[in-house]
Amino acid sequence: xxxxxxxxxxxxxxxxxxxxxxxxxxxxxxxxxxxxxxxxxxxxxxxxxxxxxxxxxxxxxxxxxxxxxxxxxxxxxxxxxxxxxxxxxxxxxxxxxxxxxxxxxxxxxxxxxxxxxxxxxxxxxxxxxxxxxxxxxxxxxxxxxxxxxxxxxxxxxxxxxxxxxxxxxxxxxxxxxxxxxxxxxxxxxxxxxxxxxxxxxxxxxxxxxxxxxxxxxxxxxxxxxxx
Numbered sequence: 262x263x264x265x266x267x268x269x270x271x272x273x274x275x276x277x278x279x280x281x282x283x284x285x286x287x288x289x290x291x292x293x294x295x296x297x298x299x300x301x302x303x304x305x306x307x308x309x310x311x312x313x314x315x316x317x318x319x320x321x322x323x324x325x326x327x328x329x330x331x332x333x334x335x336x337x338x339x340x341x342x343x344x345x346x347x348x349x350x351x352x353x354x355x356x357x358x359x360x361x362x363x364x365x366x367x368x369x370x371x372x373x374x375x376x377x378x379x380x381x382x383x384x385x386x387x388x389x390x391x392x393x394x395x396x397x398x399x400x401x402x403x404x405x406x407x408x409x410x411x412x413x414x415x416x417x418x419x420x421x422x423x424x425x426x427x428x429x430x431x432x433x434x435x436x437x438x439x440x441x442x443x444x445x446x447x448x449x450x451x452x453x454x455x456x457x458x459x460x461x462x463x464x465x466x467x468x469x470x471x472x473x474x475x476x477x478x479x480x481x482x483x484x485x486x487x488x
Contacts (some may be wrong), residue, residue: 266330266457267293267316273324274311274480285311287324287480289386295424298451300468303477309461310429312477316459317352317427330424348376351418351426351456352445353447357410359402359417365389365409367399369417376421388420389413392401392446408439412446418439420452427450429461444470 274286286308293299301309314320315327317335327334332344332351346352359368366385373381389398392412403409411431418426428447433439444467451458460471468474476483 264294265282266295266297267291267459269315269322269325270328271325272315273328274308274320275323276320285480289315289482291318291458291475291482292303293457295457296378296455297473298448300471300474301459301461301466301477302463302465302474303463303483305463307477308480309477309478313427313429313459313461313474317346317350319352320374328399329453344376347423349424351423351424353411353414353418353422353431355429355430357407357414357434357457358404359410359413364399364401365394365405365413365416368402368413369378369420372417373420378421382439384420385416386417391450392416406439407435408443411439411486415443415446415450419454419456422454426456426458428458431460431462464474 269291272289275282275284279488303309314395316329322335369385369388370381373384391393392415394412432443462468
């Protein structure tokens with residue numbers, strides 16, 4: 262599908278461990294359309310997060326082909342992959358991954374500066390306002406709650422106006438009420454930017470909010486169906 266924003270063709274991932282080679286993903290073929298919201302579900306160890314890493318170029322396919330945002334990821338060097346992620350992808354993890362020595366505003370602004378945004382500080386401030394944190398822009402991560410830190414991470418991921426947002430259990434370290442608010446923000450921000458959203462989750466209710474659900478089991482796609 263040439264119109265796909267993500268396309269995997271018989272992709273596999275094999276990693277080395279202390280006991281030898283471990284096949285994590287096997288024969289994955291998947292196309293994701295622009296603007297789609299896709300949930301990746303399955304039991305622990307099924308390969309959900311690894312598949313997200315392949316799509317984002319954080320792991321390299323050992324077999325097959327992964328094309329993201331029109332780029333064959335295995336043909337890109339590490340610098341080119343980093344530029345692609347900074348400019349066109351937003352990635353949100355379960356852990357917040359904020360820089361502890363930077364304020365909320367700096368955490369959001371620095372990635373913008375790296376892609377050459379001239380008004381990085383102003384845009385970072387506007388994005389913090391969009392996630393309800395304008396009053397906390399001068400605070401450091403250690404001065405914020407877990408929910409506030411994840412809001413900063415969301416602002417950082419969406420401030421570059423990415424075409425693709427990847428989220429790996431983004432509410433895993435949060436309580437239920439805070440997590441629900443973060444999910445609302447995630448869907449709202451992706452919709453505002455017209456971004457494709459691929460989300461790893463264990464929550465069937467959250468998966469049902471997506472336009473499509475793909476289930477993995479033992480490193481293979483188990484089923485794919487509308488939510």
